[in-house]
Amino acid sequence: MSENSEVLWQPGEAELRQSNIAHYMGWLAAEGYGRFEDYHALHAWSIEDLERFWSSIWDYTGVIASRPYDRVLGRREMPGAEWFPGARLNFAENLLRHALHGDASAEALVAVSESGAPVRLSRGELLEQVAALQGFLLAQGVGPGDRVAGVVGNTEHALIGMLAATGLGAIWSSASPDFGVSGVLDRFSQIEPKVLLAVNGYSYNGKPFPRLEQNVELAERLPGLAAVLSIPLLPDVGHPEGGLFTPWDEALAVHAGARPVFEQLPADHPVYILYSSGTTGVPKCIVHGAGGMLLNHSKELMLHADLKPGDTFFYFTTCGWMMWNWLASGLVTGARLVLFEGSPGYPDLDVCWDLAEREGITHFGTSAKFLGGCRKKELAPGEAHDLSALRVLFSTGSPLLPEDYDWVYGQVKRDVLLASISGGTDICGCFVGGTPNLPVRRGEIQCRLLGVDAAAYEDDGHDAGHGRGELVVRQPFPAMPVRFWNDPDGSRYKGAYFKTFPGVWAHGDYVRFTEHGGAVIYGRSDATLNPGGVRIGTAEIYRQVEQVPEVADSLVVGEPVDGDVRVLLLVVMAEGQTLTEALEQRIKQAIKENASPRHVPGRIVAVPDIPYTRSGKKVELAVARMLQGREPGNRGALSNPEALDAIAERL
CATH class of the missing domain: 3.40.50.980 (Rossmann fold)
Incomplete structure (x- = not known):
């Protein structure tokens, strides 16, 4: 795939001067850490001098602790790195700092739900x-x-x-x-x-x-x-x-x-237990430490998200998704939170944009699926709503299509920072994401986050450079789990992240880091297809199918055939549409021309629904297991398990 360098948004001088990250860089210079020309120089220092960087984050973000740490890193080896030994702190005290030591009369939150009147x-x-x-x-x-x-x-x-x-x-x-x-x-x-x-x-x-x-x-x-x-x-x-x-x-x-x-x-006292999706068995219980969550969320929200006191922060999420934990940590910045309980599509897809106008939301978070749905419905929120307060628009949950970048800058707001972010429940945070001091390029996540030594590895463990590979992290960072629950010897934890490349965190996503320092996510590596023994990702296929107006949703899996694998494309047709032979050929031609001949599905089947986890992620693995004659896994982890039965009837 050729490098796509089309710049859709460029920070202005005023925005740069007023951003938290610019203030942080000035603070670093004043405190003797050094001067950095740009974000890339800052990131290089953050992973080359890991302990000084995280020490600076502790000081800059104003961690409240009754006892300071003895050193930043006790043990450095992965797994088992020990962060801030000796420190004594409390997670909630830090999140409530503005109530304890600031203006207690300022509004902390507004909670909006389908069930009743807003609560402030x-x-x-x-x-x-x-x-x-x-x-x-x-x-x-x-x-x-x-x-x-x-x-x-x-x-x-x-x-x-x-x-x-x-x-x-x-x-x-x-x-x-x-x-x-x-x-x-x-x-x-x-x-x-x-x-x-x-x-x-x-x-x-x-x-x-x-x-x-x-x-x-x-x-x-x-x-x-x-x-x-x-x-x-x-x-x-x-x-x-x-x-x-x-x-x-x-x-x-x-x-x-x-x-x-x-x-x-x-600092490593457990604060959260989050869960893997559990689609193939009982969910893993992932234990996160208080210090790691506090430091990493403070860094992400203050520096990368540019959240400030007086801002208004909204993220559409449920309490079963890690984005709720991320949203809750917005309190540490002094921002006001907007909590939303209900459907983002009721009574229509304008409900969250209505909320953005009504509450003056400065930071609006949602999923790539929601933005794609708005684009397909041809919504124009920027025309229909006053979004003058909006500065940052977050997207996560799945790769954001290049066409959705176009839609945001054409139909939402031309001067908004579109921050596509990618991480996971495993770290309750991000590996790659946004920053207010780099341009936004079409179809590209802006950067590796500070303090995260992320790379793409080939199968043999060599750096893939600007080629596609397995997303890895080569040095420890505080958001890594402290352990799994009921895993006394750490074997399950080690097997989950460090089996592929010993001593290196392998996350399970395919990624390519561009020559600009940005990132393109290609989906889960366990969903990789191997037709004819050639590994391809599913994201390239989704990107093409998403552009077909007759198709409302899709899922791509590998179907075993005569000792090989062929690409199977399941499609949910838009209202009033049917899958015709002519439409099949048009879909295949688009995939062939814009991805490659190897991406072209051997079979396209119309189904009534696509299975999703409760956090809104497509479940390719469950369908792949069905095609292999195996049980699809834990149906209780799906928001719509009946979709599997409907698919089985058509296959």
């Missing part, structure tokens, strides 16, 4: 509710290392729950309320929470979904549970009575006026 909390009110919930948790015996879990919507309740738990040194873990009982148990039964927060129901696409029966079953089946806090997300549903259940309002009222507690703990 000042920083001081947020702190008061966190302290009251801590009183309830303490009464249940919750302390450092205990788990507090939530089946929660993206409302103020989830944020308060997380801050209260992590303030006490407990470990927070969450799932979205659209998970079935088995999906929740697959996750939470492994970690045995002491307290469960559970919504009494939720609304989606204008329809209510009560959860009282599911919550009672969870209370009966989760081992070691001391209490269930019932959250009134559906106002007309009520709560289970008696037993372990306490209504949210009652619990907070009993402990109103309590003082907040911030246990001082080591």
